[in-house]
Structure formats: structure tokens, C-alpha cells
Amino acid sequence: MIILTYMNTYRIKVVISLKDDVKDVRALTIDKMLKNADIEQNANFKTGRFYSFCVSSKDNQSAREKAGRICLEVLSNPVVEKFEICSLELVQ
Amino acid sequence: MIILTYMNTYRIKVVISLKDDVKDVRALTIDKMLKNADIEQNANFKTGRFYSFCVSSKDNQSAREKAGRICLEVLSNPVVEKFEICSLELVQ
Amino acid sequence: MKAAVVVFLGTNCEVETKAALEKYSFECDYVNSNTKALLGYDCVFLCGGFSYGDYIRSGRLAKFTPVVGALEEYIEKQRGVTVGICNGFQILCEAHLLKGALLENDSSRFICKNVELKLDFKNVSKKISLPIAHREGKYVFSASDYKEVFAMSFLKYVDNPNGSYLDIAGLYDKNRRVMGLMPHPERAMFAKNFGFDGEEIFKIVKEEIKRG
Amino acid sequence: MDKFIENEIEKRLKRKMNELERHIFSAMWSEHCGYLHSKLQLKKLNSKGALFPAENSGGVKIGNTGVFFKVESHNHPCAVEPYQGAATGIGGIIRDILALNARPIALLNSLKFCEEQKHLIDGVTRGISDYGNSCGIANVGGEVIFDECYRDLPLVNVMAVGIAPLDKVKLSSAKENLEIVLLGSPTGIDGVGGAAFASKELKKDTKEEKIHVQIGDPFTKKKLIEATLEILNVEGAAACQDCGAAGILSSTSEMAYKGGCSIELDLDRVHLALKNMSAAQILLSETQERMVFAVEKRALDKVFEIAHKFELDISNIGKTFCGGGSRDYVIKKDGKILSKTPLDVICEPYCHDLEPVFGQVTHTDEIRENVDVKSALFKIVASPEFASKEWFYEQWDYAVGARTYMQPGFSGAAAVKIDEGFIGLCMDSKPRFVKLNPYSGAKSTFLESYRNLVSSGFEPMGFTNCLNFASPQNEETKYDFVRSIDGLRDISKAFCVPAVSGNVSFYNEKENRRIYPTVTIGMLGCCKKEENLIGALFKKDERVFLLGKKITLESNTGGSLYHSVLFDRLCSKPDEIDIQLELKLKDAILDMADKKIISGALDVSKGGILGALVSALLKSNTGFCGSLLPDKNLEDYQKLKLLFGETEGRYIVSCSDLVKTEAYLLKNNIPHSLLGKCVGDKIEFDGYSFNLDELRKEYKNSIKNALEQY
């Protein structure tokens, strides 16, 4: 017996960044540089990693869950990082 | 004589990633790992760097320009990278 | 005593780790990332390098390989001692086999140099000097783990080079069967300029294996 | 393509080129691949005693081991994209070593920047760090030079060293009836046209140059290294060639041309990163992390198996065959033959002869301005060219592999362990000296490396070189180039140290600004015993001797660092070279190291006697008391010359047994003078006194301060 489930492909965009209580040293360096170069006094930078990727799933809801799992288990380290799904779109 | 211009603060979020014709070697490795670990067959990853920062400017338009300049001159290398301003918001 | 040195794609300190173990009279095998059979070894070494390019973050992609699954079993059964050096330490943290995580150094640059350390392990307490070579070696942990981590750290920087919380350079798990450290003891066993203090670490490993 | 070249090609082909062939020739007849302006000159170099000087990399023989080393420039890519430029430069030079079935064990680099261009410096440093460290090859040494002439024209010369048992060495010539296999990253459009790009001046706006940038993948490179070394030990793996400039085209054509057979490639079989690539794009792509092999049919399965084990892509893209009378390069795609061209036309481009050249060397006067010694010393110690380079080398893993026995900052050369003992490695250049006088400047550069090795306990064995020049169309550049080569040839013959390999980079100019002619030397020496390795370190209570030339007010000190640091001038005549003296000093130092007479040594170079002394004392953390000046009643400018002037043929050594040392020096007729003793925590001589800690602060931090302060 063959069960056919129609799978859609979704493209997901996520940002992974340090939790608020972890010092973002890279950001502090950029802040300082912009200040010294007189470009911006209080840039208040935050840095993160951006990923865009596809998952195949039967619907939007389950795609979001799968993406969440990938973020948690593959892309981030929950000890120090948090993630945010910025967008999720059906790919035609 | 003192000229007072009222300056607003805007928070900008940008993503910097490799141009489309530049090979994203990290992404290719991640794709392969996800496939091998049977998590996702065609993840088709793209990687990038995320920044969020503030600029002080008199209006939305000039804030966008300033942010663009910071992206171009400080945060990215325009030879291989492109940037995208994802959001721009007035900070109260 | 038998030691396994795990070689992932991208690992690059396997040769000196094996040589150091052999100098300390271990019998040594390289095992690759597909190995599932670790139970025959008295200790397992995860050594330095850039497993899978350290793409995503250091040590992250290695955790999806079969050998890390086998390692979980090895640790679960408390078969022997597991040691993670540098990238190996990062892998152990990413796989949650040790507490905490390793972030980019405060300088955001790679640091290669010899550093002074304070070694405190059971009745041993002394200053030693070992080489470090890493870009993501800043050891951090969640506030809730403070007590535990504090108790389990055995190696601390005298002059913190990378921003590690509590100057921690190495720690073990609650059973003292898993050890992770950023400095490279295997590099301090051969040449005068790098010293010979690496032996201190191998000595501890040997004693812990004997303890059973 | 210029008309003259086009005619030349078509005359030799005896027909018109088609479009694909235009691409083929514009790459293969570029300066970068074809050495158009340098080939005839390079023939003059002395390679007697070198191992395989015509291969991807030459080397020297130590016991039963071949030690291969070569330097490569990646100047143009670094100007545009410093991070990837430096990374792929390392990637490229590693492949040249790898092609001989040699395991790469050490890297070095020679960098030149304009000090203000922090983003370039930062990018290059990180590129080397991220790429070299990930590949697991120790970055054991090198040099960094700062000068305004490198503004927008940074020089990034990288050197790799590898070892192979002599009977396992593989060459790059492919005989007939072999399968051609391409291993590694899928071919994409990155870096298409790179060879042509490296062969012209940089444009005004570097942003236009984007398409030529190649992207490095150190993880794949690490796998490629391990896979290649395994493949080349498979029975039936006959030849190997790296896939670098002009990609598949240059590697496959050279393999067949050297082997004297024809070759046919089917481009449909190449594994690609993108669909719908044109034949020219596939052939010319400079996608990184690829190697080409020629293997017997029976070895194919085994070779593919190895590739899969390392999770690398691989494809069998063609074969070599006996073409009867002709030796052709045949390209097929979509079942059609797109081009069939004689290999000699592809691989033997038209060469320009740079000679005869006219030029002359003029020397301006000496400096007679006064600066007091105290502030002069502080300025020199803090100048980025003199200051400690630890900011750079601490970002590079110099210890991975546990072969490093003397690391950067410890001595003038690095010591790397091999089965037969130790090899010594260093990289040097003296652009100011070459600019003043290319003939003697090139010789002086050679000697700089030579003395670095000797003072670390090594017998020099061979050298590699990278010739960085402006456009060979300039008369002055032509002259500089030809005379530099003459200098290298003569000095290498005189010392019986052969040129084993090298690289040429022209067109380092922009908007009529030219770099100084820059000859970079990488030299390799050998030392059998660990206890004979010498550091540039002195111990408390040791005596310090100057060996070699005394400096007098009559000496020539043109090109010295103190001229440029204190007076911002490049002037007066460089010192003469005394070959007999140099040889004598070498023998004496190596012998004294062996007999344990001396314990520390360094050559006198940047910063003269006082510079050498101070750098050793700072590292050793000891003070000094003695005398350096023959006469106290001198004008400041004279003292500067005596203390900081750079002449050839000098070393500083330290010893614990004064009597024994003096006896040895007298008996062997070595010119020497006792400078003083290591005591206390101040540097004291001739009425001057310097606090060690104050000097150290400048020495250690000045580069970090200059580069990390925004």
C-alpha cells in the first residue's frame, strides 16, 4: 500500500543571537569603532547569525515546528543563544 | 548662533549575505550534514550576518541612507557581499 | 591501557594527540566519526581542530555523527574517561555532555600562545603552563549552573586570555568521567619551548582510569 | 587580446581562433600563467642541487626525504577582498606542495601594507588565520613590512613547505592512456578570469573587480589534502596537478604537454556547481579546492572510493592518448568537439625579452641631521616595522602538528621537526635596499634569510623567491627586475644555495604609483640535532660579542631603517657584500653552536647593532652593561649611524665562557668585539641608560595600538 502525502516546501528565515545576559563583545567593538570614527555616537549594536533554509512539510504549522526544531537542535546553542523565526513562506 | 535640529533615533535591522554568484561554502556543508543526519533532504541553506543598530537622524529617509552607508562601508565588503535592510523603526 | 582518538572530518590534532598518548604508554587507535564501538577503550579523546569546518559554530555539526551517539552510551555506562581538548571540548559542550558553552574570544581573534594555568584536581594543586590555540574559547555558562560549574572546574587561567567566566579553562562532569579543556596538553610534551607540563593532564587521565 | 599576440597565435595555429580558443589563449598567454615577461629571465637563476625545480614546487633532499617549498603571491586578490584573497592564497600554495604527494607541514607569509589601511591588514590577518588554522598546517613564521608605497597595493606572499619520502614523490607529467580525474569542489563561476585579472594593473575602483574573487573553503581543503595523499599512494595513480590559476584548462594542458601526449576532455562530465555553464566558464573557472589526477584505468575504483570516504565530489573528465604525430588539446561538450589545438601553442606562449636594459643606480648623500640617541631608540623600537609582530603571529596557529620547536618571536628562523632532524624556515625582503640598488639589494635580501638561518643553527640548503614588481612595460621596472635576478643568480651560485621554486607578480601599480621593487626570499636550512638549535635569547651573566664587520663612520649604511623612521628618507649607498666573510661567519657560528660555545645568537639587521641587542634583551628579559661606541665625542648623527646603521656580515652572539669564546674567535680568525655583559634590568652603554620595561611597552604594544584603535 502506498500512502501519498503531498509535501510543500517552505523557506524559513531565522536570526540567532546571544541571550540578553551574555555580553556581545563583537557588538561592543563595533559601537566603539563607530563612535571613534565619529559616524554614530550610540549605535548600540547587536549581532547575530542569519540563516535561510527550506523544509518540506505538509502545512505551514508543521513547517514552523520543524524549523523551530532545526533552530534549537542544529543552529543554536540554547545555553547562550536564542532564535527568532523572521519569516516563513511557501515556495512555489 | 545655535542651530537646534531635532534628531530622532532609529533602530535598523540588516542582513548581510554573500552575493548570489559567490559560493556559500558554509551553507553547502550544513546542507550535507542535515541530509546525512536525515533531518532535511534539500535544506538549500544560505548564511548571513545579522546586525541591529541605532542611528540618529532627522528623518526616516536620511536614517535609511546613513544605515546604508554603515552597511556598505563598515559592515560588509561590497565586492562579495550584499546587504538588505530588513526593518527601520523610530525608537521612542 | 587502550585509548581511542576520534577523527572527524576537519579534525587536525590527531597525530600529536596519539603521539602524546603513546609517550604516556597508551595503546592508541584512530576511530572515525562512523564508529559505534567505543566500549573497548579505557579512554576516548576528542582532539583539536575544526570538525566540519566549525561551520554554524564550533563543535556543533560533529554532534550529529554516530560516534557522538556512541560516546553518549560510553559516558552513560561510565565505561572509561572521555577527554575533549579544544575542539573536543567544544563538541562535548555542544552535545551537552559538559555544562556550558564556548563563545568567541573577547578579542574576537584567534589566540595562539603559551599561558599560565592553575591546575586543581583532587590532591594536585599547582601552576602549569600550556599552549592555547583557539578563536572560540571563552567558556560561559547559565547562571543556574554556577554552583555546579564552580565545583567542577579543575583548570583556570592565571591571566584570562579570552574572557572565560571564572577564568575557567577546563572542567569535568559530575562523575569526573568527562573532562574538557581549551589548552593543548598534547602540544606540551615534546619541544622545550612549549614545555612538558602536558604530562600533568595525561597523568590525571591515567589515574582516573585506574580509579575505575 | 592585443593584436600582436592575436597574430602570433594565429600564425602558429595556421588558422583563426574560435571563440572558445580566444578564452583559452587569453588565460594561458596571460602574464600570470605564461610568465611572458619573466620566463627568459628566470632561466638565469641557479637551481643546481634543487629537487624538481620545474615542477609545481621544487625542493631539496634531506636524507631520504624530499622537502618541497614554494612561495606564491596573492597581491591583487587581497587588494580587492583581503579576507578571501589571503585565504585562497594559502589554499593555492598548499596545492602546489600537495601535487608532489608531499604533506604540507608549515606555512609562512610575507606581508607588506600601508600602516593606515587597517581594514586590509585586518582582513588579510583573519583570512590567513581562518584558513591556515582550519587546514591544520602550522604557520611558523614570516615578516610584516609597512611602507607608504604599499597603499592600495598590499603584498601578500605566502609560502608552504611539505615533505615526502623521495620514492613516493609524484610528478605532474601525464603519459598516454591515463584517465583524467577531477577531485574536489564542484566547478562554479567563481574566479573565472582570475589569471587575466592578476596580470593587469588594478582599476581605480576595486569594486568593479568583483567577479574574479575566489572563495576559500578550508574544511574542504583539509579533506582534499587527506584524500590527495591517499590517492597518490594508490597503485596506478600516475600524476597530479593542482587546479589553480586558469583552472582545469591550465592544469590539464600542462600535464599532457609535459608528458608528451594528447588529451581529450569531455566537459559534460565535470561536476558543476551551476547548470548551464559554458565551455569557457568550465575550463577557466578558478573554483578553489580542486586537484587533477592522471590515473590508470585499474585505479579508478579505488580513487573514487577514497573521494567518497572524505565526502568529496569527483569525476572522470577525460583521458590522455597518443595522438600520432601531433599533441593536441581536445575539448568536447554536448557530444561535439569544440576545439582541437596543438599543446605547444597553448603551453609555450610568446615570451618578451626584457634585455637589453639601460639604467643606473644613483646614490644620494648621507644624512647629517641630529636626533638624540635616547628618543631615536624609542622611536625605532615603537616603529611598526621594528616592533614585535606578536599581534600578527598570535592569530595564527604556529604549533599545530607538534612539529614546531622554535616558534615565531623566538629566533630569526622557525624550527620544524622532520624525521631527519629539523628544518629551519624564514621569509625576508628588503624593499628599501632593492629600490636603492636592485642588484645588491637582491643579494642583501638573500643574505638576510641566510643569516637568519645561520643564527638559528641551520645550514642553508635552498631558497624560493617571489618577485613583486610594477608593470614590466616601465623601463625602470625592467631594469630593477633584470638586475634583481642577476643578483639572486650570483649570490646563489656563490653560496651554492639553489633556487628551488618561485613566483612572479607584475603590475603592482595603480594610477602611476608603483610599489618598491620587492624581492621576497623564503629559505630553508637543516639542523640535525635539537641541542644545536639556537634562539635569539641571552641569559643573565652571559657575555655578548659582535662577530663580523665593525661599523665605522666610513661604512655605507644606505637603506637602514633609522633613515626612514627618523628622517622619512631613503638615501645613501648600501653596504658592500663580502662573501668570504659571510661563509666564514656561518662556519664559525654553526661550529660554535655544535661545541656549545655560544648559547644565543641573532643576525644584525633592522635597527643595526643597538636594534639587535635591544630586541634580544627584551625577549630574554635581562639588562645589559657594556660599550658600543668607539668614541664618546661624536655628533648625534654619527652615533646614530654607528648604533643603528645596517651593514652586511654581522651577528651578535652570547656565551657563558668568555675565555673559551675569545680563544675560539682568535684561533679561527673571526673578526669580533666584546660588547658587554648581561646584567641588571637596565640597558646601559656609553653613558646611556634605558629602562627595560619602558622599552618593552613600546616594543610589545605599538602594533596592537596602531591597528586596534579606531
Ligand SMILES: Nc1ncnc2c1ncn2[C@@H]1O[C@H](COP(=O)(O)OP(=O)(O)O)[C@@H](O)[C@H]1O
Ligand atoms: N621567481 C622564480 N624563481 C624560480 N622559479 C620560479 C619563479 N617564478 C616561477 N618559477 C617556477 O615556474 C614554475 C611555474 O610556476 P607557476 O606557474 O607559478 O606555478 P603555479 O601555477 O602552479 O603556481 C614553477 O616551477 C615555479 O617554481
Ligand SMILES: [Mg+2]
Ligand atoms: Mg601549480
